[in-house]
Amino acid sequence: MFKVQELREIIKLVDNSSIDEFVYENDGAKLKLKKNNGVISEVVLPKEATPVVQAPPVAAAVVTEPKTVEEVKVEEKTAPANVEDSTLHKITSPMVGTFYQAPSPDAPAYVSVGDKVSEESIVCIVEAMKLFNEIEAEIKGEIVEILVKDGQLVEYGQPLFLVKPE
Template identity: 45%
Template sequence: MNAKEIKNMIDFIAKSGLAEVNIETEEFKIKVKRDTEGRVITTPAMPQQAAAPVAAAPAPQETAASAPANDESSKYIQIKSPMIGTFYRSPKPEDPSFVNVGDSVSVGDRVCIVEAMKLFNEIESEISGTIVKVLVENASPVEYDQPLFLVDPA
């Protein structure tokens, strides 16, 4: 990637409103992140020894635990997807789900995997409570900020 391509990418990101973009290839790794005042900050490209080209989805601007859910009861909190990808409830099809309805979760507990660009990203709970509902079917596509679970924090 040459300097002009990097500048064009930064300009595109600045206009798009994205908070952060990470790109990795066999040759380099670049991270573009907007600070809270709207300026664009870049980190220098670094040589990378990757097996295959990889690009990461935009990182969330907020935490994965969001405000109370509107479609259920206001006492529940949603765990949302931090990226676009495919939702998996377990690491392998034959393995049990990370969490089920009625299970207690603590901050840092793995609740699912979202696969994006052949990378399997383990999603951790950012709240403690009890899983009330799983909102997504296993192996279904999910969008950024899509609710995945409802948690009763009580």
């Protein structure tokens, strides 16, 4: 089965190439990537396969009931106009997954606009194949803007927050 790092590398290679569709089969697992206008729009894994995932070194992982990923649609990102402000630090997604602002639906958000964060502050969770990865701020500062909505699919390297460094 595919590892998260392998998926990241394949997605990055396809995204940076001129091909529009990529299919890869290995040991009964099938990976199909399609892109439109330079944005990868579909990742399909087999229903019967259980993904093998290694959490990235920058995130802590909480494992829940194992389920398989059937299809993940990656939305095109639209960055707000102030993203170009060079004084602001971008906290980016270390993986493709689903963005969550809180540890559970009934819990308050980890951070809101105006909150102060330190390097170790958890700002959100990105779920990838039923692994919930806590994302740390990695910078001391103030949250200026939250760039994605709760439950939104995010891409590897996509900006999630803008932070005004202290």
